[in-house]
Amino acid sequence: DQQVKQNSPSLSVQEGRISILNCDYTNSMFDYFLWYKKYPAEGPTFLISISSIKDKNEDGRFTVFLNKSAKHLSLHIVPSQPGDSAVYFCAASANSGYALNFGKGTSLLVTP
Amino acid sequence: DAGVTQSPTHLIKTRGQQVTLRCSPKSGHDTVSWYQQALGQGPQFIFQYYEEEERQRGNFPDRFSGHQFPNYSSELNVNALLLGDSALYLCASNTADTQYFGPGTRLTVL
Numbered sequence: 001d002q003q004v005k006q007n008s009p010s011l012s013v014q015e016g017r018i019s020i021l022n023c024d025y026t027n028s029m030f031d032y033f034l035w036y037k038k039y040p041a042e043g044p045t046f047l048i049s050i051s052s053i054k055d056k057n058e059d060g061r062f063t064v065f066l067n068k069s070a071k072h073l074s075l076h077i078v079p080s081q082p083g084d085s086a087v088y089f090c091a092a093s094a095n096s097g098y099a100l101n102f103g104k105g106t107s108l109l110v111t112p
Numbered sequence: 113d114a115g116v117t118q119s120p121t122h123l124i125k126t127r128g129q130q131v132t133l134r135c136s137p138k139s140g141h142d143t144v145s146w147y148q149q150a151l152g153q154g155p156q157f158i159f160q161y162y163e164e165e166e167r168q169r170g171n172f173p174d175r176f177s178g179h180q181f182p183n184y185s186s187e188l189n190v191n192a193l194l195l196g197d198s199a200l201y202l203c204a205s206n207t208a209d210t211q212y213f214g215p216g217t218r219l220t221v222l
Contacts, residue, residue, distance in 0.1 A: 004154075032209060043116070043202055043213035044155070051209075089154055096209040097143065099168050102154030 003027045004092050006103035013110050019077040021106050023090030026071065032096035035064060035075045036089045038105070044089055048075070051096065080110045114139060116214035118203050124220045125193050133188045133217045137205030143167075144186040145211060146178060147202040155202055161186055193221045 005024045013019045021035075031052040036044035050057040050064045050073070057064050063076045077084055087107050091100040117136045125131050137144050143162045147155035157170035161180035180186045184205075190197055198221045204211035 034210065036213070041215075043215045046210055046212055049210060091154075097206055097211075099145070099157040099160060099170060100147075100155070100204075100211060101157070102147075104152070104154050 002104075003030075004090055004101045004103040006088075006090055006106050008106050009104070010107040010109070013080045013108065015082055015110055015112050016079045019075075019080045019084065019108055019110065021075040021077075021088050021090075021108065023073050023075075023103055024071060025073075025092050025101075027092070027094065027101070028071070029094040030092040030101070032093045033064070033066060033073050034091045034093075034100070035062075036091060037084075038087045038089060047088075077108075080108075082110050082112055084108060085110050116141075116203055116205050116212055118201075118214040118217050120217060121215070122218045122220075124222065126222050127193055127195060129193050129221075130189065130191045131193060131219060133190075133201050133203075133219070135186045135188070135203030135205075135214060137184050137186070137203075138212050141205035141207045141212070142184050143206050144180055144184065145204045145206075146186070146188045147204065147213075148172075149200040149202060149216070151199075158188070190219075195221050197221050 034049040035047040038044045087105045090103040145160040146158040149155040159169040175191045200216045202216045203214045
């Protein structure tokens with residue numbers, strides 16, 4: 001039973017434009033959310049996180065938005081760069097620091 | 113500051129064999145988690161160790177077991193390997209909210 005869903009397997013964006021990656025979850029007990037980036041043959045790299053007491057968190061070019069009523073979060077990358085091309089995973093936890101539940105990932109391609 | 117390290121990088125085993133994977137956490141981290149990532153899927157939580165005890169376990173059979181040592185390093189053991197155990201095994205460590213991942217061990221079962 002997939003509790004975290006990333007419904008877009010892939011996304012293509014032009015360099016300099018905004019990339020928006022979406023994630024939905026079903027478990028209302030989730031209270032901590034993270035985004036990871038993964039290159040082939042490497043482990044996931046932590047990007048940004050947000051707790052359920054916030055609705056927005058920003059770190060440089062990356063912003064995560066959380067809509068608890070809709071059980072939806074999104075990652076915005078502005079401006080997108082070719083080096084951002086990777087698979088992005090959304091993850092959620094019912095207790096921060098404990099088990100992470102991951103989506104299947106969205107493959108982002110940023111073209112020059 | 114060394115991040116999370118895992119060994120070996122790659123491993124090939126045959127059905128029925130046993131395997132041990134190793135993980136050293138990031139400096140200062142006392143909690144280690146293990147995940148299995150099959151091709152085209154997101155990582156699936158296997159279990160988490162804290163203070164040398166299994167603190168939380170995912171939906172994996174008893175063939176999957178682990179250990180955490182006093183220096184916080186950890187091992188993942190898988191017995192009676194099946195073809196379906198072929199995957200990337202990821203170790204993550206944390207001391208607070210955020211888990212940081214190692215590069216993984218690619219296990220192939222023939």
